[in-house]
Amino acid sequence: MISSIKRVLIGKPLKSTELGEQKLNKAKALAILSSDALSSVAYGPEQILIVLATLGVLAYWYSLPIALGVLILLVALILSYRQIIFAYPHGGGAYVVSKSNLGINSGLIAGGSLLVDYILTVAVSVSAGTDAITSAFPALHPFNVEIAVIFVVLLTILNLRGVTESASILAYPVYLFVLALFILIAVSIYHIVTGQATPALHTEMGTPVAGVSLFILLKAFASGCSALTGVEAISNAIPNFKDPAPKNAAKTLLMMGGLLAVLFTGIVFLAYFYGISPSAEVTVVSQIAEETFGRNFMYFFIQGTTALILILAANTGYSAFPLLAVNLAKDKFIPRMFLARGDRLGYSNGIIILGAASIILIFAFQAQTEHLIPLYAVGVFIPFTLSQTGMIVKWIKEKPQGWVPKLIINSIGAIISFIVTMMFFITKFEQVWSIFIFLPIIIFAFHRIRKHYRDVGDQLRFTNHHELKAINGNVMIVPVAGMTRVVENSLNYAKAFSPDQLYAVYVSFDREDEKAFEEKWKKWQPDVRLVTLHSQYRSVIHPLMKFIDIVEHKASESNYQVTVIIPQFIPKKTWHNILHNQSGILIRSSLLFRRNVVVSTVPYHLKK
Structure with missing residues (x-):
């Protein structure tokens, strides 16, 4: 039954030779x-x-001007990741x-940050x-958590069904979203050019603002850089591309950068022109769409495609x-x-x-995006900074042509990424402080896991220094709870190995029962030595x-x-197991970690 459900949900297994067909x-x-990356234009501005x-x-x-700074960083990141x-x-x-360039611990910081970041990608998206x-x-607002969990499942x-199948399904909503935002931006600009939009909705460029400071502007810049999350995903997923994989990945990265730049700039400009204010209940894109089209078909088309790509943006995490x-x-x-x-040949x-x-x-943060985004963004800007710095070291060391x-x-890219990372730590410390706890824990766990694998390899490897002792014989012990076909089946199996060193062990709670069992055993299995153990505290395991x-x-001596x-x-039937004592499982669990016991x-x- 389980395999049938699995087949329906995931599809039939693919042969290993079909791996090439799973390339994108x-x-x-x-x-x-x-x-x-594309979906982040819905919340970056x-x-x-x-x-x-x-x-x-x-x-x-x-x-x-903040959006211009974000675009400069985007260009630096796109060119860097292309390299x-x-x-x-x-x-x-x-x-x-x-x-490769900064050392193992730097790599682990980047890798650990990205692993957590991809989990956050799914949750945030x-x-x-x-x-x-x-x-x-x-009306659906009270059910945010439940709706989010259903989408994750x-x-x-969908991703368990394979890369190409999920890509085939997800491509349509992504391109519909791009189309919807292009229509929104184009129609809005047309309204502005033709004078149909009211210019009084926004303040003029250069208007003096009381209380403005470099610190607040850098904080806004760092927050806007959340629109750049996901830029690194293509460089992680090069093996998913059809050959020539690097060239196809590089072209895809440039296309993504171009689309992201146009959409992000357009949304920031329209939000400024229409004087849009952020709201906890209505997103900025929703307000722009309503200002441009009203609550008609196009508004719901934009909201629908935005919702779809925000949800499907999680698929970047599933891919990377x-x-x-x-x-x-x-x-x-x-x-x-x-x-x-x-x-389906996926991992x-x-x-x-x-x-x-x-x-x-999602349960921990109650699906509240504003609480997740800062941790999400800082989790990706740490790897941004490290990867840029690593490439600097690579060019200085190798000095290839045109370096x-x-x-x-x-x-x-490294300088701007570092500034953004520091601004997140300084301005949003109360939301990102946990990174100082979980990153050291993750890195410590990485090293412990690697040490374990090394220790296992050392112990399993053939060497002249660790020769195993020859086994002279086998002592077989069969715990028995009664005289049944199950016990008889096990005794026959044991006799085939060592009939002279075979012990049946019976644990009794009552002396009368013990004597009766011994008498019956002599008649039933006279050639098998029975050892009876009395348990005063009704425990089978301890005696x-x-x-x-x-x-x-005694056996180890010989x-x-x-x-x-x-x-x-x-x-x-599987459910019948709950009707029986699982003493065999308890015995096996107690013996599993004993060195010299098989x-x-x-x-x-x-049968029924």
């Missing part, structure tokens, strides 16, 4: 890997206005660049999409998180299970863990463990192996 062309890659609103509506004209794509064509992005829906339908299932996890797992910093491909373990972690975050312009680009300890001590055979019957379960399958 530029059109699909632009949709699936740029949705996070709003973050600028939220900071400027503390000075009053007169300060909104500052959003235009990273060609310098590191196997993917990995900031993690690989930082590790879905929460923001839910906000867009509830802006159009206020649907996106997780598993691939980043693969790079970390290859270096043995996280569990190897992240290297395993699922039925399903990474996809499932990402979805589960995002749901936890000076590349060095200048990376230097500009059994003491007996095994004694046998193990190089004998102790094997405990656990009889277990398997009901025909535990074996002999199943007996019931």
Whole structure:
């Protein structure tokens, strides 16, 4: 039944030879890997206005020079990550660049930040999409958390179906969103040019504003830079592109940068011209659309596509998180299970863990986007800064042909990214302080995991110094609860190995019962030695463990192996298990971590 449900939800398994068919062309890659960056225009401009609103509506004209600063950083990041794509064509992005040029710990800071950031990507994107829906339908506002969780579950299932299938479905909403915003910007500019829009809605450029300071402007700039999250995703996901992967990835990155620049600039300008103020209930894009079209079909079309791309922007996390996890797992910093491909050739373990972690975050923050965005943005600007710095070190060390312009680009990107990161820490410390706790914990965990894998490798590797002792024989112990076919099946199995060193162990709670059982046993299994143990406290485990300890001590002196055979019957239906005592599971759990005891379960399958 479970396999049937899995087949319906995820689809039939794909052969390993079909991996090449799961690669993305530029059109699909632009949709699936740029949705996070493109969707951020729906809340990036709003973050600028939220900071400027503390000075009053007169300060909104500052959003235009701030937007120009964001565009300069965008150009630096796009050019830099284009260089990273060609310098590191196997993917990995900031993690690989930082590790290669700045050292392991810098790489782990970048990798750990991005892992958390992709979880936040899903949580923020879905929460923001839910906000867009509830802006159009206020009656749904109390159900923000439930709606967000449902969308995460649907996106997780969709991504488990494979890269190309999810890209095919997600491409339409992304391009519809781009079309909708182009229409919104074009129609609004037409209204402005033809005089249909009221110019009195905004303040003039250069209007003096009381209380304005460099600190507030930098804070607004840092907040607006949240629109740049997701720019690095393409450099992480180069292996998902069709060949030639680096060239296709670079072209896709340039297309994404161009679209992001136009849409972000357009929304900031229209928000300024219309004098839009940020609201907790209605998004900036919603207010611009209502100002331009009124509450007609186009308004709901824009709101619908905005909600869709905000939700589907989470797919950037689903695309990049598993691939980043693969790079970390290859270096043995996280569990190897992240290297395993699922039925549909995607890294399903990474996809499932990402979805589960995002749901936890949505519940923790009650799907409130404004509380998630600062942590989300600082989580990506740390890798931005490290990757730019890593590329600076690379150019200075290697000095390839034409390295000076590349060095200048990376230097500009590194300086601006560092300033933005510092502004987040200074101005939003109460919202991002947790990064100072979880990053050291994550890095410590990375090193502990790698140490474990090294220790395991040392112990499993063949060397002349660690020779295993020869086993002279086997002592078999069979815990028995009665005289049944299940016990008989286990005894027959044990006899095939060591009939002279076989003990059946019965734990009794009553002396009378003990004697009766011994008499019956002599008639039923006269050739099997029975050991009866009396338990005063009605515990099977404690006396059994003491007996095994004694046998193990004696066996070790003669190089004998102790094997405990656990009889277990398997009901025909799974739910029947709850009707029976699971003493076999308890015994197995108690013995599992004993060094010199082998535990074996002999199943007996019931027919009805």
